[in-house]
Each structure stands twice: as structure tokens, then as C-alpha cells.
Amino acid sequence: MHEFEILHKDLMGRIGKLRTAHGHVETPTIMPVINPNLISIEALEMKKYGAEMLITNAYIIYRKVDLREGAIKKGIHSLLGCEMPIMTDSGSYQLYEYKDVEVSNREILEFQQRIGSDVCVPLDIPTAPYEKRERAKNDLEETLRRMQEARSVIQNKMLAGVVQGSTFLDLRGESAKRAAEIGFDVYAIGGLVPLLESYKFDKLVDIIVASKMNLPLNAPVHLFGAGHPMLFPLAVALGCDLFDSAAYALYAKGKRYITSDGTKKVENLRVLPCSCPVCSSYSVEEVKESADLLASHNLWVTFEEMRMVKQSIAEGSLWELCERRCRAYPVLLNALKHITKYSALIEKYDPATKRPFFYLSECSAHRPEVLRYSYRLNRFTLSGNVLITTNLKEKGFSENEKFDHLFFVKPPFGPCPVELGESYPAGQSEIPAEIDNEAKTVALQNVLKLLEVNTGRAKFVFLYDGSWGGHPLVEEIRKYAEVRREE
Ligand SMILES: [Zn+2]
Structure with a gap:
């Protein structure tokens, strides 16, 4: 009835x-x-x-x-x-x-x-x-x-x-x-x-x-x-x-x-x-x-x-x-x-795609979409030389260096391959210019996850700018990647 x-x-x-x-x-x-x-x-x-x-x-x-x-x-x-x-x-x-x-x-x-x-x-x-x-x-x-x-x-x-x-x-x-x-x-x-x-x-x-x-x-x-x-x-x-x-x-x-x-x-x-x-x-x-x-x-x-x-x-x-x-x-x-x-x-x-992701507070760092993104990092099987950079403008590394894969660090999602730079959710997220610590922490945890999944397969360079300096997870990343600070 x-x-x-x-x-x-x-x-x-x-x-x-x-x-x-x-x-x-x-x-x-x-x-x-x-x-x-x-x-x-x-x-x-x-x-x-x-x-x-x-x-x-x-x-x-x-x-x-x-x-x-x-x-x-x-x-x-x-x-x-x-x-x-x-x-x-x-x-x-x-x-x-x-x-x-x-x-x-x-x-x-x-x-x-x-x-x-x-x-x-x-x-x-x-x-x-x-x-x-x-x-x-x-x-x-x-x-x-x-x-x-x-x-x-x-x-x-x-x-x-x-x-x-x-x-x-x-x-x-x-x-x-x-x-x-x-x-x-x-x-x-x-x-x-x-x-x-x-x-x-x-x-x-x-x-x-x-x-x-x-x-x-x-x-x-x-x-x-x-x-x-x-x-x-x-x-x-x-x-x-x-x-x-x-x-x-x-x-x-x-x-x-x-x-x-x-x-x-x-x-x-x-x-x-x-x-x-x-x-x-x-x-x-x-x-x-x-x-x-x-x-x-x-x-x-x-x-x-x-x-x-x-x-x-x-x-x-x-x-x-x-x-x-x-x-x-x-x-x-x-x-x-x-x-x-x-x-x-x-x-x-939660539906898999929706409108652009707005980062409004540290609670946004723990949204279901971010967690789903973290689960999907397992799918990246990488080899060769990989650059992960916090500099979203694709600068800060030598032109002479050849990388097989390039990832931007998009807080709070973490590593986002340049090819998916426009895709939902990481590529379609709107985040404030001043990034809070919670977003950085979740992003770096996901960087670590990508590194761990590909240990022994690829050679990683992690390049970060000054705003990320001092984060304890940057030291953790050193165990898996060559870490460089952008001057
Ligand atoms: Zn009223």
C-alpha cells in the first residue's frame, strides 16, 4: 500500500x-x-x-x-x-x-x-x-x-x-x-x-x-x-x-x-x-x-x-x-x-561526483570525499622518476630534470596527478590561499600513502615550499623520497 x-x-x-x-x-x-x-x-x-x-x-x-x-x-x-x-x-x-x-x-x-x-x-x-x-x-x-x-x-x-x-x-x-x-x-x-x-x-x-x-x-x-x-x-x-x-x-x-x-x-x-x-x-x-x-x-x-x-x-x-x-x-x-x-x-x-568541493574549515579535511580519494590512491602504480610538488604552478624544479609522473599536492586531498588536474574532486576543489594545518596533515598523510604503495617501484622527489616547512610529516616523507625545499 x-x-x-x-x-x-x-x-x-x-x-x-x-x-x-x-x-x-x-x-x-x-x-x-x-x-x-x-x-x-x-x-x-x-x-x-x-x-x-x-x-x-x-x-x-x-x-x-x-x-x-x-x-x-x-x-x-x-x-x-x-x-x-x-x-x-x-x-x-x-x-x-x-x-x-x-x-x-x-x-x-x-x-x-x-x-x-x-x-x-x-x-x-x-x-x-x-x-x-x-x-x-x-x-x-x-x-x-x-x-x-x-x-x-x-x-x-x-x-x-x-x-x-x-x-x-x-x-x-x-x-x-x-x-x-x-x-x-x-x-x-x-x-x-x-x-x-x-x-x-x-x-x-x-x-x-x-x-x-x-x-x-x-x-x-x-x-x-x-x-x-x-x-x-x-x-x-x-x-x-x-x-x-x-x-x-x-x-x-x-x-x-x-x-x-x-x-x-x-x-x-x-x-x-x-x-x-x-x-x-x-x-x-x-x-x-x-x-x-x-x-x-x-x-x-x-x-x-x-x-x-x-x-x-x-x-x-x-x-x-x-x-x-x-x-x-x-x-x-x-x-x-x-x-x-x-x-x-x-x-x-555519498554520491561519487557532485559540485565543486568547497573547503570551509578543518572539518572539510575529513569529508567523505577526501577519504574516498585516499582509498583510491592504491590504484596508482608508478615507475620511473616521480615528482610530487606543493607548488601548484608547476615551477620550482629544474627544466633539465625529466620526470615520468608529476603530482601536485592539493590539500586536503594530497597527491593529484597533473593529468587529473581538472577532475572531481581534487581538481575541482576550492581551497583558501591560507591552508590550515588539518588540510596539510591529511594531504601529507595521503602523500605518504602513495609513497608506501609504490615503495621500490618508483623514485620520488618531494618538493615543498616554505609554507609547508616544519610539518612533522615532511620528515616522515624523507624515509621514502628525496625531499627538497623550494628556495
Ligand atoms: Zn520571522
């Missing part, structure tokens, strides 16, 4: 088309959380911001008699007054927050099915971060039991399998693997809200990767609770497709103004640094006084950022967007550096 089709890819991120009973949804996308108890922005209005799908809490509806009866009678779409696809949450968050809910897994699933939810969610058990392993394991087993039950209850609707396991990466992996064995239409990574609230984004990266590696690649993945736009580039780059945002309303309630790279307290706003319909029609004083206006602005910027992420996937510049956004907070930068530890994994999914 459903299908998820992947249209474009960049890093592990993708633009996809999710088919639901209420039409197609293009991912990545954010589902605004509609709370029927306190709707300030109507579900129908969400379309104008760019919403293609909504999420609402079936448990909150179930608990209130009038809402429950209304939902059963009219269906969830009529209750919310909107024909967009609707995902329903089960009350797990309430279970986590208040330790108890007045409904069983089977009851809430049957209810979701009955009210016509497009994507139903079992009542999984979130485990708080840094809980004892035994607790996380027990919660996980119960979650899996409930997911098995869900699979037998839900017949004609899409069903989400939820990955739990707290901060134990092996448990996250196991949870994802066993959920995949049961088989779901959407996979959701849950239990993240406390980590998000405490800005533990590096841990978030680990959890997403541990989960993703054990989930089917062609299935949509929902990152539960991550509604702040500053997280979208990173999370999408790691393969998350669906997001939910209660943040737009919660932040507004807390008088906080969301931007693509952080949050500002409204009381500190002197101007409105945004051009959304709210910020261009109201004064800063009006926005300060109205939670509804603030919620509306928060939604505009949330969807704007997701469109930016999508455009970046389409043009192959998602890494660059991540680098730009992650400069906003040290914790985000930390998370991006953490992602570079997974470059070998990301490299497997």
Missing part, C-alpha cells in the same frame, strides 16, 4: 517520496505537532508554512471523552479539519514524563486505527539517557514485545517501529535490527528528548548512526522530538527523513524566537532579524507580546531551514550547509567533528 522512493542523495541524506493513504509527502520534512487541546495555529493553516504531514497525540485525544468521541465519529482528519497525512503518537512521551498512562498498547493502537491515522505508533517505552543497562535492556524487550503486538493489531495502516536502547549503542543497534526483522513502514528513533534538551548532540550522532546501520536503507526514518531547525542539516546528513516539531509552540510559550542557528529570548530582540510574513508585518513589540505570532515565526523559519536542507541535497552541498550551521554553537561543532569519525561509513552512501 505504501512506498518510499528515494529521488536524490547527498551524504546519507535523501530527498524521498513517501506514499500515504492521504497522498504523497516529500521528505525530509517536519510534521508540526497539533495538540487539539491548545491549537493556536489550525491544522489546515499548516499547509501555508510548507507542512505536508502532521502529527498529533492519539493518547491526548483518547483521554478526553469529547475529543475521543469526536475522533471516533468523524475520524482524525475531520477532527483536525485537514486532509493532510496524519501520524499519531501513542502516549509514550507521557509514559516517560508521568511514569504511567491509562491505556494499553493494544487499546491505543486499535484507537489509532479506528480514527484513521495514516501512520500509527505503538506504545513504546522510552528509557532515559544514562540509565543502568539492565533497565534499558528490560525496557527494550518490552518495547519489542509491544511492537510485535502492534504488527498483529494494525492491518491496513502504516505502522512505525520505534528504536529504543537509551545511550547504549549496542542496544540501539539491536533494537533497530530486531525492529527491522519484525518489519515496519516507518522507523522512528525515540527516547531522545532529554539528550536534545541537554544539547548532547555528539551522543545523538552516535545513536542515529547505530540505529541507521541496522535499519533497512530504503525505509523512512523519523527522529522523534528533534524539532529545532539547527539540528536538521546534521540529522538529515545522517539519514533522518521525518521530524516532528512541538518546538515551534513550546518555544513560543517560553518566549523564545527560533533562528536557523539557535534561539533568542524575545526580550533581547531589538529588531526582528528575519523576513518571514510575521517579522515583515509586525513590530518587534507586537511579536514580543504574542505567543501566536512567535509560534508563527518559529514555524516559518523551521520550514525555511528544511527547504534549505532539501536544496542542499539536490545540489550536493549538504556537508557545506552542515559546516556553516555547526559554527553557531560549540556543541554543534563538536557533533560535526564527531560525524567525521563516521566518514568511512558515510562515504559508502
Whole structure:
């Protein structure tokens, strides 16, 4: 009945088309959380911001008699007054927050099915971060039991399998693997809200990767609770497709103004640094006084950022967007550096060619493209006399010398044969004139790799200019090549 089709890819991120009973949804996308108890922005209005799908809490509806009866009678779409696809949450968050809910897994699933939810969610058990392993394991087993039950209850609707396991990466992996064995239409990574609230984004990266590696690649993945736009580039780059945002309303309630790279307290706003319909029609004083206006602005910027992420996937510049956004907070930068530890994994999914490579910071030195380049150095089988020079202008060596092969050192890629000087990626990289040490280190490591691969086959001369002097790897190169410093 459903299908998820992947249209474009960049890093592990993708633009996809999710088919639901209420039409197609293009991912990545954010589902605004509609709370029927306190709707300030109507579900129908969400379309104008760019919403293609909504999420609402079936448990909150179930608990209130009038809402429950209304939902059963009219269906969830009529209750919310909107024909967009609707995902329903089960009350797990309430279970986590208040330790108890007045409904069983089977009851809430049957209810979701009955009210016509497009994507139903079992009542999984979130485990708080840094809980004892035994607790996380027990919660996980119960979650899996409930997911098995869900699979037998839900017949004609899409069903989400939820990955739990707290901060134990092996448990996250196991949870994802066993959920995949049961088989779901959407996979959701849950239990993240406390980590998000405490800005533990590096841990978030680990959890997403541990989960993703054990989930089917062609299935949509929902990152539960991550509604702040500053997280979208990173999370999408790691393969998350669906997001939910209660943040737009919660932040507004807390008088906080969301931007693509952080949050500002409204009381500190002197101007409105945004051009959304709210910020261009109201004064800063009006926005300060109205939670509804603030919620509306928060939604505009949330969807704007997701469109930016999508455009970046389409043009192959998602890494660059991540680098730009992650400069906003040290914790985000930390998370991006953490992602570079997974470059070998990301490299497997990243398209082999894309637009020119822009070197923006030392994180660029560890991009998947650079790692892929390093793998390919094994393919160069060299003989005769070889010159490797840091001088890109092909000067600095005697005209009398004859070289069979000439390589330029292109940071951060390293040795690039002159014949491939225009080819992607090394030949089509844009690097600043002032090269940082990280780019030099990676480049020289790759020079060493080329030398090692061809030891005994070719005779190497390594020629470097003053800006590379003093780098410890130049001394290392001396073991394999005649090293000359350009005067
Ligand atoms: Zn605005």
C-alpha cells in the first residue's frame, strides 16, 4: 500500500517520496505537532508554512471523552479539519514524563486505527539517557514485545517501529535490527528528548548512526522530538527523513524566537532579524507580546531551514550547509567533528561526483570525499622518476630534470596527478590561499600513502615550499623520497 522512493542523495541524506493513504509527502520534512487541546495555529493553516504531514497525540485525544468521541465519529482528519497525512503518537512521551498512562498498547493502537491515522505508533517505552543497562535492556524487550503486538493489531495502516536502547549503542543497534526483522513502514528513533534538551548532540550522532546501520536503507526514518531547525542539516546528513516539531509552540510559550542557528529570548530582540510574513508585518513589540505570532515565526523559519536542507541535497552541498550551521554553537561543532569519525561509513552512501568541493574549515579535511580519494590512491602504480610538488604552478624544479609522473599536492586531498588536474574532486576543489594545518596533515598523510604503495617501484622527489616547512610529516616523507625545499 505504501512506498518510499528515494529521488536524490547527498551524504546519507535523501530527498524521498513517501506514499500515504492521504497522498504523497516529500521528505525530509517536519510534521508540526497539533495538540487539539491548545491549537493556536489550525491544522489546515499548516499547509501555508510548507507542512505536508502532521502529527498529533492519539493518547491526548483518547483521554478526553469529547475529543475521543469526536475522533471516533468523524475520524482524525475531520477532527483536525485537514486532509493532510496524519501520524499519531501513542502516549509514550507521557509514559516517560508521568511514569504511567491509562491505556494499553493494544487499546491505543486499535484507537489509532479506528480514527484513521495514516501512520500509527505503538506504545513504546522510552528509557532515559544514562540509565543502568539492565533497565534499558528490560525496557527494550518490552518495547519489542509491544511492537510485535502492534504488527498483529494494525492491518491496513502504516505502522512505525520505534528504536529504543537509551545511550547504549549496542542496544540501539539491536533494537533497530530486531525492529527491522519484525518489519515496519516507518522507523522512528525515540527516547531522545532529554539528550536534545541537554544539547548532547555528539551522543545523538552516535545513536542515529547505530540505529541507521541496522535499519533497512530504503525505509523512512523519523527522529522523534528533534524539532529545532539547527539540528536538521546534521540529522538529515545522517539519514533522518521525518521530524516532528512541538518546538515551534513550546518555544513560543517560553518566549523564545527560533533562528536557523539557535534561539533568542524575545526580550533581547531589538529588531526582528528575519523576513518571514510575521517579522515583515509586525513590530518587534507586537511579536514580543504574542505567543501566536512567535509560534508563527518559529514555524516559518523551521520550514525555511528544511527547504534549505532539501536544496542542499539536490545540489550536493549538504556537508557545506552542515559546516556553516555547526559554527553557531560549540556543541554543534563538536557533533560535526564527531560525524567525521563516521566518514568511512558515510562515504559508502555519498554520491561519487557532485559540485565543486568547497573547503570551509578543518572539518572539510575529513569529508567523505577526501577519504574516498585516499582509498583510491592504491590504484596508482608508478615507475620511473616521480615528482610530487606543493607548488601548484608547476615551477620550482629544474627544466633539465625529466620526470615520468608529476603530482601536485592539493590539500586536503594530497597527491593529484597533473593529468587529473581538472577532475572531481581534487581538481575541482576550492581551497583558501591560507591552508590550515588539518588540510596539510591529511594531504601529507595521503602523500605518504602513495609513497608506501609504490615503495621500490618508483623514485620520488618531494618538493615543498616554505609554507609547508616544519610539518612533522615532511620528515616522515624523507624515509621514502628525496625531499627538497623550494628556495
Ligand atoms: Zn520571522
